Amino acid sequence: MKKMEQAAQLIAQNNSLFCCPICHGEVRVEKTSVICTSQHQFDLAKKGYINFYTKSSPKDYDKQLFEARYQVIQSGMYDDVHQKIAEIIDKLDYPVANILDLGCGEGSHLQKITQQLNRSSTGIGMDIAKDGILTAAKYHQGLIWTVADLAQSPFQSEKFDILLNILSPANYQEFKRLLHTDGHLIKVVPRSNYLQEIREQVMEEKQQSYTNAEVLEHFKQHFDNLEIHTIQYQWKVPEDVLKDLWFMTPLTWRKEMEQPIERITIDLDIIIAQK
Numbered sequence: 001m002k003k004m005e006q007a008a009q010l011i012a013q014n015n016s017l018f019c020c021p022i023c024h025g026e027v028r029v030e031k032t033s034v035i036c037t038s039q040h041q042f043d044l045a046k047k048g049y050i051n052f053y054t055k056s057s058p059k060d061y062d063k064q065l066f067e068a069r070y071q072v073i074q075s076g077m078y079d080d081v082h083q084k085i086a087e088i089i090d091k092l093d094y095p096v097a098n099i100l101d102l103g104c105g106e107g108s109h110l111q112k113i114t115q116q117l118n119r120s121s122t123g124i125g126m127d128i129a130k131d132g133i134l135t136a137a138k139y140h141q142g143l144i145w146t147v148a149d150l151a152q153s154p155f156q157s158e159k160f161d162i163l164l165n166i167l168s169p170a171n172y173q174e175f176k177r178l179l180h181t182d183g184h185l186i187k188v189v190p191r192s193n194y195l196q197e198i199r200e201q202v203m204e205e206k207q208q209s210y211t212n213a214e215v216l217e218h219f220k221q222h223f224d225n226l227e228i229h230t231i232q233y234q235w236k237v238p239e240d241v242l243k244d245l246w247f248m249t250p251l252t253w254r255k256e257m258e259q260p261i262e263r264i265t266i267d268l269d270i271i272i273a274q275k
């Protein structure tokens with residue numbers, strides 16, 4: 001089956017999760033489009049994703065960055081993070097039928113997490129960057145890939161068991177709307193030493209320090225009952241992904257690597273919350 005037909009089939013099977021991002025009406029799949037009750041139409045792409053975003057994507061993250069992220073994530077840089085998140089999901093005491101990754105980029109986090117789960121689930125990835133979703137649809141089968149804006153998302157209210165939001169901007173009002181009563185939000189945020197070996201090479205010393213206190217504060221204003229798991233380790237960088245490591249972040253834009261990085265620091269908080 002062609003990628004576009006596969007995507008159409010997956011969306012049709014799960015169409016109760018989707019709504020029109022313009023009028024919030026129900027949608028149905030018709031051949032190669034998703035159409036709402038007011039006839040707003042969104043086309044499936046041959047490459048196997050659906051575009052719900054009617055403007056042109058912002059250019060902060062481009063194809064090269066998403067390809068680099070794909071290589072690095074597939075090489076295992078975040079494996080411990082994926083394992084921890086899969087463990088958290090597997091321990092939940094309700095059936096997890098669906099998982100939505102908001103700001104999924106090139107999709108490897110969603111792919112690796114859903115693959116490790118002891119239960120099967122429908123995985124949907126959403127990102128405003130078309131290049132991210134193109135890369136996701138290129139590499140990962142069996143998941144639904146959507147271009148959309150978190151501020152105008154194409155999903156029904158209170159349908160999602162798990163929301164992932166990994167190293168991406170949040171929209172807490174929207175997260176609350178999307179989560180069903182028992183659902184969990186799992187957000188990953190950087191801590192002060194995250195990617196410090198890169199930051200040391202590209203930033204002035206005084207810019208290098210970072211704290212996620214403000215992000216946590218903002219989170220707590222919307223979700224008060226939260227649990228935090230801190231994950232810290234140094235990942236040995238395989239020589240063949242060193243270049244990709246450098247290009248996986250906009251921090252290094254137009255800058256040369258001054259010295260090779262042997263080990264890179266992962267220092268992250270995984271925050272879990274319910275409505």
Ligand SMILES: C[S@@+](CC[C@H](N)C(=O)[O-])C[C@H]1O[C@@H](n2cnc3c(N)ncnc32)[C@H](O)[C@@H]1O
Nearest residue numbers: 103104105127128129132149150166167168169
């Ligand atoms: C640092 S990247 C992280 C991507 C991916 N989660 C990862 O860790 O590889 C941040 C992502 O958030 C996406 N993003 C930013 N604003 C967004 C919005 N309003 N709606 C959806 N995605 C957004 C960007 O396009 C980008 O892919």
Ligand SMILES: [Zn+2]
Nearest residue numbers: 020023036040
């Ligand atoms: Zn509509």
